[in-house]
Amino acid sequence: MKRFIVGEMTTPEYYGWWSKRVNDNIPEPREECVQSIKEHLQVVPSELEIIKQDFEKKSSELGKKIKQLEEEKMHLGLDVDIHKLEAEKLRKGKNKAKEDLGSLKTDYKKLHLSIRTAGLGKTSE
Structure with a gap:
């Protein structure tokens, strides 16, 4: 029975390169793309929600x-309403004044007529 023993097939240079390469595969965040977890997890409202908020x-x-x-x-x-009431009061006052004036005129005419008939209005000589 033949046995085949396989030894390490890598050279020390390859092994060193490979161990450095493993760390190169881990993506590191770029400084301009770094966000805090709070910013990253923040919910961005949709366009519909923004429109709804503007509408509200x-x-x-x-x-x-x-x-x-x-x-x-x-x-x-x-x-x-106040101006209407004031206008109505003024209208009523105006009508009352006209009635009073008319009444005074008729009283004056009656008085003048009675003075004439009594003869007091004439001078006797």
Whole structure:
């Protein structure tokens, strides 16, 4: 029976090169690509989520604007009501003054007529 003994087939130079080469295969991060774990694990929102957030922000702003305009409308409505009441009071006062003036004119005419008929208005000589 023949035996074949296989010895080490590598030379010492090859073995040294190979041991250095093993460490060369480990990828090292480049300085410009280094991120912290926190940054690396951070969830990046999708385009749809960004659009949704923008929409919600604008919707909220418009809701506030609508509330502000409704309050302003209410105040303006109250102002209009106040002005209407004041105008109505002035109209009533004007009508009352006209009635009083008309009444005074008729009373004056009656008084003037009664003075004439009584003869007090004529000078007697």
